[in-house]
Amino acid sequence: MNALRLALLACLLASPAGATRLYVTNEKSNDITVIDSDTLAVTQTVKAGRRPRGVGVSPDGKLLYVCASDEDGVQVFDTTSMKLLRTLSSGPDPEQFVMNAAGDLLYIANEDNAQVTVLDVKKNQVVANVPVGVEPEGMTLSPDGSVLVNTSETTNMAHFIDAKTFARIDNVLVDKRPRYALFTPDGSKLWVSSEVGGTVSVIDAKTRQILKKLRFDVPGLTREEVQPVGMRVTADGKTVFVALGPANRVAVVDAETFEIRKYILVGQRVWHMALTPDEKYLFTANGNSNDVTVIDVAALKAIKSIPVGQAPLGVAASPN
Amino acid sequence: MRKILPLLLVLATPALAGGPPVDDDWPCQQRKTGAISRAAIWAGPEVFSGRWDDDSQVAALARKLASRRTPLEEAGPLIDAFAKEAGADKDKRLTLLFDGTLDLINGERAKVMAAITRYARGQKALAAKVREDADKAADAQESQGYGQDITAPDALEKAHPELKWDKRIFDDRAQALTYVCESPVLLEKRAFALARAIQEKL
Incomplete structure (x- = not known):
């Protein structure tokens, strides 16, 4: 199991073929x-805790984890019955999390207490509380599982943490309000999106030096309207998708040359995204237009809008 | 120098630096943003020559679509009917229809935002008046030596009923503000939904 795929909001889990299910968290309708990725239709709407945000599926596809931010917990659903099994006690205001490859540990960013909580999901026990910067937000794990990265909104840093000892390895200063972090599949680079800064920093994972700072000059838009948030990378590591928030677009970036190949108009206020395991489709959660846009990845075209709940924010794809 | 330069840029052009512009009179939690950009909601053709209000059919439909009295569910069929009869210039006329709709919604949005700012200033003035009147009333009471606890709001309001009214108006307005602040966002949503519906017919 490729740990990288777990690293992306713990959403994108490998093992191709079969109909994929997408799970979208709706922040305001609390569901x-x-x-279904075959029919591109809504099959079910399930009640969740208050303010559901970060979402991810276990490596075996059996469990769905959802941060109920206003209930200070992570809810666990059975993906077959979609019944709530239990609520794990995270720290206050959990927003995003990442799961290890074995699927037994969750690393949760708790926005309110400047800590990352490491939770054993089987025992529902906190293994460690790691102090990080103010308002921790983005969470990711290196593909080999050795390095944990957290971004903090107010401190404007990406914190590199040893995933075994939880000792801080390094801090890298990035642009304002870093929201999301992503390792390339080979683990060599870390991409960090800065929502207010309007940039994406590409960091060398070994030297922790910033290799490249990407700007997104969408013709006709002010810089203020471009706010990079969620990101996704293809399994071959060649393409990164960057959601640009109120620019209502997804940037398609060549991960080798850093050239921006295209801006795809999606729904309004695009937050997070998920690729189906076969990488046929990219789904984007659009917070203001209350829908999910389906992008045909080969054609790089938005092909459908699927209405969902109120204020969709997170989206995760099942691995099978 | 590498550190100084960005700092100077921040000082000179706050908007470009990416931070939200500060506006003391803007009372909403939602960020105050400028007009809705054409490019933010439209991936169709660039601007055509000619004005949208030169085409009376386009202008009439744009007004109808932009108006909040027209439910969004009715917009789809209206646009559909227009597209079917738009003739050879269909893409051009649909683009003009979008431009007209956006112009009108942006106009309305600017008005709403100006009203919110006025409203907030009114609230500030009212708050100052309530504070001042309460101070005066308290001073008067004290000088008359009532010997009661003048910090108790009840005692003050009993002696000066107008204070109670001002406070009530202030509280009501503060509550209404939550809804009022949603208006610009609702208009943005409307503009986006209409742009998408028009784009589908290109």
Whole structure:
């Protein structure tokens, strides 16, 4: 199992073929919309805790984890019955998390107490609380599982943490309000999106030096309207998708040359995204237009809008 | 120098630096943003020559679509009917229809935002008046030696009923503000939904 795929909001889990299910968290209607990737239709809407945000599926596809931010917990659903099994006690205001490859540990960013909580999901026990910067937000794990990265909104840093000892390895200063972090599949680079800074920093994972700072000059838009948030990378590591928030677009970036190949108009206020395991489709959660846009990855075209709940924010794809 | 330069840029052009512009009179939690950019909601053709209000059919439909009295569910069929009869210039006329709709919604949005700012200033003035009147009333009471606890709001309001009214108006307005602040966002959503519906017919 490729740990990288777990690293992306713990969403994108490998093992191709079969109909994929997409799980969308709706922040304001407090529910989860389930979408079938074959029919591109909503199959179910399930009640969740208050303010559901970060979402991810276990490596075996059996469990769905959802941060109920206003209930200070992570809810666990059975993906077959979509019944709530239990609520794990995270720290206050959990927003995003990442899961290890074995699927037994969750690393949760708790926005309110400047800590990352490491949770054993089987025992529902906190293994460690790691102090990080103010308002921790993005969470990711290196593909080999050795390095944990957290971004903090107010400190404007990406914190590199040893995933075994939880000792701080390094801090890298990035642009304002870093929201999301992503390792390339080979683990060599870390991409960090800065929402207010309007940039994406590409960091060398070994030297922790910033290799490249990407700007997104969408013709006709002010810089203020471009706010990079969620990101996704293809399994071959060649393409990165960057959601640009109120620019209502997804940037398609060549991960080798850093050239921006295209801006795809999606729904309004695009937050997070998920690729189906076969990488046929990219789904984007659009917070203001209350829908999910389906992008045909080969054609790089938006092909459908699927209405979901109120204020969709997170989206995760099942691995099978 | 490498550190100084960005700092100077920040000082000179706050908007470009990416931070939200500060506006003391803007009372909403939602960020105050400028007009809705054409490019933010439209991936169709660039601007055509000619004005949208030169085409009376386009202008009439743009007004109808932009108006909040027209439910969004009715917009789709209206646009559909227009597209079917738009003739050879269909893409051009649909683009003009979008431009007209956006112009009108942006106009309305600017008005709403100006009203919110006025409203907030009114609230500030009212708050100052309530504070001042309460101070005066308290001073008067004290000088008359009532010997009661003048910090108790009840005692003050009993002696000066107008204070109670001002406070009530202030509280009501503060509550209404939550809804009022949603208006610009609702208009943005409307513009986006209409742009998408028009784009589908290109």
